[in-house]
Amino acid sequence: METTMIDENRTDSIHTNRLMQGLIRLGWDQTFQAHLDKMNQPTRLPARIIGVRKNRFTISQGDKPRLATVAGKLHHNPDERFPVAGDWVTVADTVIQTVLPRKNALVRGAAGSRGKQDEAPSRKQVIAANLDTVFVVCGLDRDFNLRRIERYVTLVYNCGLSPAIILTKADLHAHPEAIAADVEGIAFGVPIHLVSAKERSGLLELESNLSAGRTITMIGSSGAGKSTLLNRLYGAAVQSTGAVSSSDGKGRHTTTTRDLIMMPQGGMVIDNPGIREIALWDGEDGTAHAFPDIEHFAQECRFSDCTHLHEPGCRVQEAVANGEIEPDRLTSYHKLKRELFYLAERQQKSAERVEKEHWKAIALKVKEIKKKKRKGWKG
Known part of the structure; x- marks a missing residue:
């Protein structure tokens, strides 16, 4: 025994x-x-x-x-x-x-839940959880767009996560290094990697993100090369890939599910379907991290509550006039700030409505108890 x-x-x-x-x-x-x-x-x-x-x-x-x-x-x-x-x-x-409680989560406004332009989304979508790094994947073809990259980086920072920008299809561009320099100018301090999955260049530099126990997720538009990149890093075809349309440069959603894939390097990768609508959700103001150049000049404005639109003594507007900040970058900054403002307003109103309904339910319960007591006393 x-x-x-x-x-x-x-x-x-x-x-x-x-x-x-x-x-x-x-x-x-x-x-x-x-x-x-x-x-x-x-x-x-x-x-x-x-x-x-x-x-x-x-x-x-x-x-x-x-x-x-x-x-x-x-x-x-x-x-x-x-x-x-x-x-x-x-x-x-x-x-x-x-x-179990999450360490973190990549969250965006659910697609199709926005009304007017710049209006905050009404629903959220949790894309993935418990991450170490988020790969923002952008192809150096018709997919490339600096303003979109700014939005992705802001989204990632809003969620308290660390981004890395992966510029795929480097073999399709005549001067990929110049494009990488442009990205460095709008993504200060963010690791930027030039990759050609076709020629297998730049892949080795990504290996450190795939060490044992680490989890990354990849986000980007359809046709940006996420699945091809994953296949090259894995060393075999683990995700299907599709061609990009020659008419509009857009890819089809070859990835339609979210899978966590164990990599031979020891880490894990969560591939995601392509994102067409990059709606912010989390109320944290990620613009402070995504636009440190504008935030730096903002400290020198005459007024501490300067909106950088029309106030006298605005150092940000002066920097635009002097060529220190690109006008399009400031426009993008204002757009994202407006979205975050509307988002905070919507969430505050939602919280107040929930609180009001909570106390209304309590009041009805108390009223019901008093009514029963009165009936018992009369009896």
Whole structure:
């Protein structure tokens, strides 16, 4: 009997060690372990979301992936986090019970949820969670646009994440280094990589982002070369690719799902469908990080609340007049500031409405209790 118990304990220990090793390969760390310990639910095991197809999920504990469903409370309770690619969850059998608190998340305004131009979106979309770096992928063909890159970088900074800009299809441009210099002029301090997946140049410089346990995600428009880049970094075709239209330079959504892919380098990559509408969501003012040149000149304005539009003594307007700041860059700055202002206004009004409805429900409950007491007293 004693020998049997020792063998069982040894088997349990081996299984636990294997599970922990698998989780660590997927990025599990002490932060997530602390959240799990606090829940004190030993029958639920941790797993990571590695695939999302509408409401179908693929989970992994570092071994063979499994399909999983979501517990009803995650569908019906708006206060519960709903799982996305990169999330850590607890599972009972193959049912996702809880989404563990996220270290971070890449969030944007849901496509089609904006009304007028510059109006804040009414719904948010969580793209991926628990990330180390976000690759902003832009092709040096018709996809290239400095203003779009500014928006992507602002989006990433708004979410408290670190961007890296990947300029793909360098072989299609006569002077790719000049384009990279232009990008450096609007993305101060952001790592910028020139890459030709076709010629396999520039890939080695990206390897440091793919070390063991690290997770990156790639965002960019359709046809920017995200899937091709992923295939080259992996060394095999793990995502399908499609041609870019010669008439409008736009690509088709060859990636239609969000999958976390284990890379041979040890890290993980979450590929995403192409983004056509870059709507901000998070209320953090990422413009301070995305436009440090404008913020620097703003400190020298005569008025501390200068809007940089028409006030006398505006150092930012002076910098534009002197050629120190490109007019288009200031226009982009104002546009993003307006969106963030509208976003904050919308979210504040939404919070006030929720609070009002909360107290209204309490008042009705109190009224109902008093009514029942009066009936009891009369009886």
